[in-house]
Amino acid sequence: MKKLLLALGFCGLAWQAQAQAPSLSYHYKVDLNAVKDDKLTVSLEPKDFNAQGELRFYLPKMVPGTYSIYDFGRFVSNFKALDANGKELAVQHPDDNSWVIAEGAKLARIEYQVEDSWDTEQENVVFEPAGTNIDAENEVFVFNNHGIFGFFDDQERRPFTIEIDRPKNLFGGTSMERVAGDEDSDIFRVADYHKLVDAPIMYAEADTAIIKVGDADVLIQTYSPTGMVKSKDLVQEIQPILESQRAYLGGKLPVDHYAFLIFLNEGGESFLSGSAGALEHSYSSFYCLFEGESGDIAQTVRDVAAHEFFHIVTPLSIHSEEIHYFNYIEPEMSEHLWLYEGVTEYSAQHVQVKQRLVSAEHFLNEMSTKMATADYFKKDLPFTEMSKTCLDENKDQYPNVYMQGALIGMCIDLKLRILSKGAYGIQEMMQDLAKKYGIQKPFKDAELFDEMVAVTGYPEIKEFMLKHVAGTEPLPYVELMKEAGIEYSDQGFRTELSLLGFNPNGGIGFNPEQGLLMVANEKFIDDFGKELGLKEGDMLKKWDGEELTPLNAQQVLTSYASKAKEGYELEVLVLREETLSKRKMRKRNRRIKKGKKVDPLAIEEVLLKGKLKKVKVPQEHALNLLEEVSAEQLKIRKAWLGDYILEDDVEK
Structure with missing residues (x-):
């Protein structure tokens, strides 16, 4: 008791001493009305900053969630350090991300300009959801704050006030607290x-x-340049998945507010990075997607939101010291990307089958696809080592976190269900880890496997992790699936709705003369494609009534896929070269080989029509529900997949 009282007394003295001494705080100002040459001017006044000697100011080299070195300081120019009289102080700029002010004691203000990363001519393009956009013409600004605001060395844990002047018609969507402002300004504080x-x-x-999702208030903000998509239209797509995730997490979310910020690029135009996607944050997620009709992008928003929203569990509530004390200049990676990204991706898929949003077959097909894709990555590289080295020598292996990482999550879930006879799985383990740690308490990387044993009560789980995650033994799909009454085979078949009539992996090519995509090989045409009338060499001019080019193919086919169901009537307009007899074709080819001129083959337009149907397609790592199962197998399957529905039930 005395020790406790002494400790409390010491804390009180420390607090009093801290309260008496002023502590540094940052006060930033930005005016969105004053864009010049696509650049914003940023002003910083450090408050109560009793600096002595040299000062170092930084913008991040890397930020959490990106797993890429971006050097955000390279977008800064005209950096000035000023004293109280407005006189410039000497500044050195030793590298992209740092500025050194020798006379730190005289510093009163810092000013610099920052260009956005979305339309820069610099190399090493920043993935748009992690970047910045300054578009005064269309009046849309994206602040990923690490690309706008910096910090002093070892002073990241000080308060920040951000004051932004803006046009009256602009709304600033964010999860940050707005503490003040008026009709044309906002003041945020963190x-x-x-x-x-x-x-x-x-x-x-x-x-x-x-x-409202449980006790949490969820904001959806949408920028649609044509007005085709409205936030109210996305509610019906986002709310069901959030409600399902709340149920999946035990009925209560670990956050009381959240923001979905959705930027849509007009006309399906490619972003500078060439990719669309999203970046997660603890209380928000930012999306860069291609614009289309609300119904067309709904599935994309739903699928991406399912993944990003699950990051409220990890790394928000479960994370290591490397994340909690993240070093923006010399980042050190955690060895547990299987947890942060892998389990998040698995949960985003698993919640949908367990909450009856998709069929069991659909979920198993998703897992099969991940198995097949994971085969393209290194097999002799422990996943923990890949995680630690994903910024440098194993950078090309990072995408495997969404494949092998998710499969690790699936196997942990099955292993726990089998050990507990169905009573305990990865959902419960994550909830127990979140209770033990939470937002403010990180775990030590080297101790996580022991902590998993501590909360689950199963020493076998550490042995599993050492073999299959810290080691290179393949994940035991066969034995785990068997316990759940699911047949696993390296090579098998699955039944699925044919959307294209051919397998694009090997069945799609390009005709440079016409500038059109084409059906490249008849062996990849499936039963639906044969009924439709597709032939090898067909050039795809229109798909479902839309002009189809290599540039807009992703947008057109994504829009089509959102509407496609069994029985949907598809129209495909193809350009087809005239058909010659085998004898005439051989004669023509001989003339070409001899260098003789031949007349070009006539090309005609052919309109193909057919109703979408299911077809049998070959599948690596096939997973199929067994009809004849024991009571024990059915118990594990139900505990794992919940009161699942079958594909036929989905259509009904």
Whole structure:
């Protein structure tokens, strides 16, 4: 008891001493009305900053969630350090991300300009959901704050105030607390730099919706340049998956507020990075997607949201010291990307089957696809080692976190269900780890496997992790699936709806003369494609009534896929060269080989029509539900997949 009282007394003295001494705080100002040459001017006034000697100011080299070195300081120019009289102080700029101010004691203000990363001419393009956009013409600004605001060395844990002047018609969507402002300004305040980086802002014409998910208020803000998509239209797509995730997490979310910030690129135009996607944050997620009709992008939003929203569990509530004390200049990676990204991806798929949003067959097909894709990555590289080295020598292996990482999550789930006879799985393990750690308490990387044993009560789980995650033994699909009454085979078949009539992996090519995609090989045409009338060499001019080019193929086919169901009537307009007899074709080819001129083959337009149907397709790593199973197998299957539905039930 005395020790406790002494400890409390010491804490009180420490607090009093801290309260008496002023502590540094950052006060930033930005004016969105003053864009010049696609650049914003940023002003920083450090408050109560009793600096002595040399000062170092930084913008991040890397930020959490990106797993790429981006060097955000390279977008800064005209950096100035000023004293109280407005006189410039000497500044050195030793590398992309740092500025050194020799006379730190005289510093009163810092000013610099920052260009956005979305339309830069610099190399090493930043993935758009992690970057910045300054578009005064269309009045849309994207602040991923690590690309706008910096910090002083060892001073990341100080409070930040961000004051932004803006046009009256713009709304700043963010998960940050707005503490003040008026009709044309906002003032935000966060506890430290980590919280600032964790809360992007999107300024655009107000198009918002707020939904209630349990006790949490969820904001949806959408920027659609043509107005085709409204936030209210996305509510019906996002809310069901969030409600399902709440149920999956035990009925209560670990956050009381959340923001979906959705930027849509007009006309399906490619982003500078060539990719669309999203970046997760603790209380928000930022999306860069291609614009289309609301119904067309709904499935994309739903699928991406399912993954990003699950990050409220990890790394928000379960994370290592490497993340909790993230070093923005010399980042050190955790060895547990299987947890942060892998289990998140698995949960995003698993929640949908367990909450009856998709069929059991659909879920198993997703897992089979991940198995097949994971085969393309290194087999002799422990996943923990890949995680630690994904910024450098194993950078090309990082995408495997969404494949092998998710499969690790699946196998842990099955292993726990088998050990507990169905009573305990990865859902419960994650909830127990979150209770033990939570937002403010990180775990030590080297101790996680022991902590998994501590919360689950199963020493076997550590042995599993050492073999298959810290080691290179293949995941035991056969034995785990067998316990759940599921047949696993290296080579098998699955039945699925044919969307194209051919397998694009090997069945799609390009005709440079016509500039069109084409059916490249008849052996990849499936039964539906044969009924439709597709032939090898057919050039695809229109798909489902839309002109089809290599540039807009992703947008057109994504739009089509969102509407496609069994029985849907598909129309495909193809350009087809005239058919010659085998004898005439051989004669023509001989003339070509001899270098003689031949007349080009006539080309005609052919309109093909057919109703979508299911077909049998070959599948590596096939997973199929067994009809004859024991009571024990059925118990594990039901515990794992819940009260699942079958594909036929989905259509009904």
